[in-house]
Amino acid sequence: MRSEVNRLFVVLGALNGALAVMLGAFGAHGLENQLSERMLAVFRTGVDYHFYHALGLLAVGLAAGPLGPLRRLHAAGWLMLAGIVIFAGTLYALALGGPGWLGAITPIGGTAFILAWLLLAAAAMSRR
Numbered sequence: 001m002r003s004e005v006n007r008l009f010v011v012l013g014a015l016n017g018a019l020a021v022m023l024g025a026f027g028a029h030g031l032e033n034q035l036s037e038r039m040l041a042v043f044r045t046g047v048d049y050h051f052y053h054a055l056g057l058l059a060v061g062l063a064a065g066p067l068g069p070l071r072r073l074h075a076a077g078w079l080m081l082a083g084i085v086i087f088a089g090t091l092y093a094l095a096l097g098g099p100g101w102l103g104a105i106t107p108i109g110g111t112a113f114i115l116a117w118l119l120l121a122a123a124a125m126s127r128r
Contacts, residue, residue, distance in 0.1 A: 006064030009077040013057030016084060020051035023092070031095075039095045046091030049084075053113060056080045060120060067123055076119035083112035 024047040031040060060077035067073055087109025090102040 003064060005074050005077075006061045009057050009061030009064075009074075011061075012077075012081060013054050013059075013061060016054035016057060016081075017051065020047055020054050023047050023050065035095060042091050043095035046088040046095065049091075049113070050088040053080045053084050053088075053116075056113075056116065056120070063120070063123065067126070070123045070126060072119045072123040072126065076116045076123060079112045079116035079119065083109045083116060085109070086112060 027043045090106045
C-alpha cells in the first residue's frame with residue numbers, strides 16, 4: 001500500500017520537474033543576453049541537477065510499490081528535495097548576482113544528493 005509520504009514524493013518530483021523546465025526556458029530565453037557565458041553555465045548546471053533530482057523524487061515515490069514505505073526511502077526523498085533547494089538554489093542565486101559566499105554552501109546540496117542516491121540504493125537492497 002502506498003503511503004501519503006510516497007505520494008507526496010511523486011507530487012514533489014512532478015512539480016520540481018515542471019519548475020526545472022520553466023527555469024531552463026527562462027535561462028535560455030530570458031537570461032541569454034543578460035548573463036555572462038560563465039554565469040549562464042552556472043544557471044544551466046542548476047537546472048540540470050534540479051531536473052535530474054526531480055526524476056529522483058519520482059523514483060523515490062514510485063519505489064514505494066515494490067519496496068514499501070521504508071525509512072531509508074523517505075530519507076532519500078527528503079535529501080533529494082534538500083539538495084534541489086541548496087545545490088540548485090545557490091547556483092541560481094549565484095548566477096543572478098547573489099553573494100559569492102553562497103558558493104561555499106553549494107557542496108552541502110551536492111552531499112545531500114549523494115547521500116540520497118546511496119539511501120535509495122540501500123532501500124532497494126533492504127529485505128525490510
